[in-house]
Amino acid sequence: MKSETIISLPAQPRRDTAAWFRTRLLGPVLSHAVMIVAVTFIMFPMIYALLLASQTPSEYYNLQLLPGNALFENIAHTWNRINMGRLLANTAFVAITVAVGKIILSVMGGFAFVYFDFRGKGLLFGLILITHMLPLPVRIVPTFALVDAFGWTNSFQALTIPFFASATGILLFRQLYQTIPPALADAARIDGASPMQFLYSIVIPLSATNIAALFLIEFIYMWNQYLWPLLIANADSTRMVQIGLRQLVATDAAVEWHYVMSGVLLAAIPPLLLLILLQRNLIKGVALYEDK
Amino acid sequence: MNTRFPNRYLPYILIAPMIIVVIIFFLIPSVQSLYLSFFRVNPLGNRKIFVALENFSRLITNPNYRNSLLVSVEFAILVVFSGLSSSLFVATIANQRLPGFSVYRAMLIWPYALSPAIAGLVWGLMMNPNFGLGALLLKRLTTIEFNYLTSSISAILFLALAATWKMFGYNIVFFLAGLQGLPTELLEAASLDGAGGWQKFWKVTFPLLSPTTFFLLIMNMLYSFFEIFGLVHITTQGGPGQATNLLVFNLYKDGFIGMDTGFASAQSIVLLFFVATLTFLQFRYVGQKVHYR
Numbered sequence: 001m002k003s004e005t006i007i008s009l010p011a012q013p014r015r016d017t018a019a020w021f022r023t024r025l026l027g028p029v030l031s032h033a034v035m036i037v038a039v040t041f042i043m044f045p046m047i048y049a050l051l052l053a054s055q056t057p058s059e060y061y062n063l064q065l066l067p068g069n070a071l072f073e074n075i076a077h078t079w080n081r082i083n084m085g086r087l088l089a090n091t092a093f094v095a096i097t098v099a100v101g102k103i104i105l106s107v108m109g110g111f112a113f114v115y116f117d118f119r120g121k122g123l124l125f126g127l128i129l130i131t132h133m134l135p136l137p138v139r140i141v142p143t144f145a146l147v148d149a150f151g152w153t154n155s156f157q158a159l160t161i162p163f164f165a166s167a168t169g170i171l172l173f174r175q176l177y178q179t180i181p182p183a184l185a186d187a188a189r190i191d192g193a194s195p196m197q198f199l200y201s202i203v204i205p206l207s208a209t210n211i212a213a214l215f216l217i218e219f220i221y222m223w224n225q226y227l228w229p230l231l232i233a234n235a236d237s238t239r240m241v242q243i244g245l246r247q248l249v250a251t252d253a254a255v256e257w258h259y260v261m262s263g264v265l266l267a268a269i270p271p272l273l274l275l276i277l278l279q280r281n282l283i284k285g286v287a288l289y290e291d292k
Numbered sequence: 293m294n295t296r297f298p299n300r301y302l303p304y305i306l307i308a309p310m311i312i313v314v315i316i317f318f319l320i321p322s323v324q325s326l327y328l329s330f331f332r333v334n335p336l337g338n339r340k341i342f343v344a345l346e347n348f349s350r351l352i353t354n355p356n357y358r359n360s361l362l363v364s365v366e367f368a369i370l371v372v373f374s375g376l377s378s379s380l381f382v383a384t385i386a387n388q389r390l391p392g393f394s395v396y397r398a399m400l401i402w403p404y405a406l407s408p409a410i411a412g413l414v415w416g417l418m419m420n421p422n423f424g425l426g427a428l429l430l431k432r433l434t435t436i437e438f439n440y441l442t443s444s445i446s447a448i449l450f451l452a453l454a455a456t457w458k459m460f461g462y463n464i465v466f467f468l469a470g471l472q473g474l475p476t477e478l479l480e481a482a483s484l485d486g487a488g489g490w491q492k493f494w495k496v497t498f499p500l501l502s503p504t505t506f507f508l509l510i511m512n513m514l515y516s517f518f519e520i521f522g523l524v525h526i527t528t529q530g531g532p533g534q535a536t537n538l539l540v541f542n543l544y545k546d547g548f549i550g551m552d553t554g555f556a557s558a559q560s561i562v563l564l565f566f567v568a569t570l571t572f573l574q575f576r577y578v579g580q581k582v583h584y585r
Contacts (some may be wrong), residue, residue: 009450010521028390030388030389031385032390032392034381034382034385035382035385035386035393035396035456038382038386038396038400039396039399039400041457041460042399042400042403042457042460043399043400044418044428045415045417045418046414046420047412048414048417049413049414049417049423052417053583058335059461060423061422063423063425063428091329096436104294105309105313106310106311108306108309108310109307109310111305112302112303112304112306112307113307115296116296116297116299116302116303118300118303118304121303124307126455127311127312127314127315127319128311128314130314130318130319131314131475132571133520133564133567133568133571134318134322134564134567135514135563135567137518137521137539137543137560138322138325138560138561138563138564138567139318139321139322139324139325139538139560140543140544140547140556140560141324141325141547141556141557142320142321142322142325142328142557143317143321143561144318144548145324145337146316146320146321146324146387155517160315161317162308162313162317162504163311164310164313165313165314165317165318166310170310172378174382185297189297190519193300195297195299195303195354198297219320220404220405223407224406224407224408224409224410226407226408226409226522226526227522227525227540227544228519230525231548235568239492242407242409242410242522242526244408244412245409245410246525246526249413249526249527250418257417257420260413260417261413261414261417264410264413264414266411267407268405268406271405271406272402272405274405275401275402275404275405276402279398279401282465288478289485
């Protein structure tokens with residue numbers, strides 16, 4: 001963007017061929033080269049994983065670089081071995097529940113903080129913000145004991161309810177609602193609309209982009225959880241997919257990389273698809289995120 | 293100032309669910325972490341002896357913990373430095389209107405969707421000493437034997453590589469957003485004054501971008517301390533020896549394998565100190581951002 005504006009300045013005739021060569025030809029060629037290196041660094045490991053998932057051990061030990069024919073066999077084996085259907089269903093349930101739960105609580109909270117005056121507002125806002133400073137490792141021993149005392153070990157309550165708080169969500173929606181023109185709320189009040197009617201018919205529709213961004217961020221965040229599901233829900237009925245992948249490598253025998261990579265593909269596809277679908281919203285949401 | 297709805301109870305009802313979760317699962321356990329850090333707890337968890345600061349003095353004298361602290365700081369420096377410098381460089385190049393560049397940009401973002409554990413597995417394959425193409429290529433080019441399962445240096449570099457790769461997309465998204473928000477007039481003024489690309493970057497772009505860079509610095513620090521448990525657990529398990537025994541992994545081992553909950557709680561409090569410092573810096577610095585916008 002910036003380099004083009006230089007070139008289009010009318011005061012610079014192209015008398016200097018060396019400079020022309022630098023900006024018009026060498027610059028773009030080098031830029032393309034850098035981008036190709038970067039894209040290769042990012043893409044190649046995943047393409048390599050796909051390649052391995054299609055091969056047999058003798059093929060990859062012999063460094064065969066062409067896809068093999070075993071993709072569906074490998075995937076079927078992995079699917080049955082770690083009960084992948086169950087893992088994916090558990091993980092999807094947890095990720096969707098937490099994302100939706102966080103969105104509902106954050107929209108309600110953000111709405112309350114912007115459109116009402118009440119005693120203890122600052123204190124309650126501070127309480128929510130402080131969760132930013134309390135990631136799981138900071139409180140893991142007591143949280144585990146507490147959730148266990150609730151009888152929630154190996155239950156979906158343990159995997160969802162403790163995650164419903166979100167300082168990020170509150171900040172995101174509070175900031176958005178502060179930018180909604182006050183005239184809208186005035187009009188709603190004059191027309192005799194209740195706060196909840198105003199929330200449903202005006203505020204929530206205006207939040208669509210942020211809701212999509214938060215859904216994407218929180219879905220991916222929960223899909224990729226590891227430490228907490230390992231501790232609290234490592235049973236067949238509640239196990240999440242990342243822990244299932246660990247089962248594929250935690251063997252006494254040599255790691256069977258073709259199965260591991262089949263598992264990696266299955267575990268990576270859902271969040272990747274969601275990212276591709278909602279990427280625009282993420283980039284819009286990012287600007288808000290950073291301003292917190 | 294926005295209109296306020298007059299209602300005495302509704303705001304509390306709206307906020308209550310979030311506040312309840314915050315109190316039960318965040319505040320109470322955090323206070324308990326602090327409380328437990330002053331006790332020695334037996335492995336069954338049914339007897340507690342008040343030991344004042346003994347757990348903290350154990351932290352200072354325990355060679356495993358000291359090593360873990362050192363390794364974590366090394367890891368964080370590697371991830372933050374390599375991640376931020378490479379993604380800033382690539383984002384600056386990517387932020388041009390050249391044919392095909394929107395495709396490049398789209399292809400760089402997606403590792404954001406993957407877990408650190410998956411990044412670990414994929415790079416574990418790349419760097420496999422027997423048939424991993426990354427390890428073989430490195431050996432061919434430099435004759436370095438890269439074996440992350442037996443060599444301490446390889447192991448920490450391996451984890452940093454996987455962690456940086458996974459975070460690359462996130463960093464690129466924020467740097468691109470930051471670059472696109474820069475005032476073009478200043479860059480144009482700099483070119484009119486005859487500044488070259490290099491000078492423009494260091495004298496104009498980099499200072500203007502510092503809020504984004506600082507934000508990402510904090511986020512990458514938090515990431516390298518708190519989000520990499522899965523990466524360690526699924527690949528090196530802290531090894532070889534103690535070479536990749538990062539703080540959260542050590543906490544997990546002491547608290548949930550060794551069942552030394554008082555000692556683990558003291559480690560939690562050290563982590564709280566880290567995150568509080570980083571958050572404080574972040575909030576403080578974000579205030580200064582106003583000058584640039």
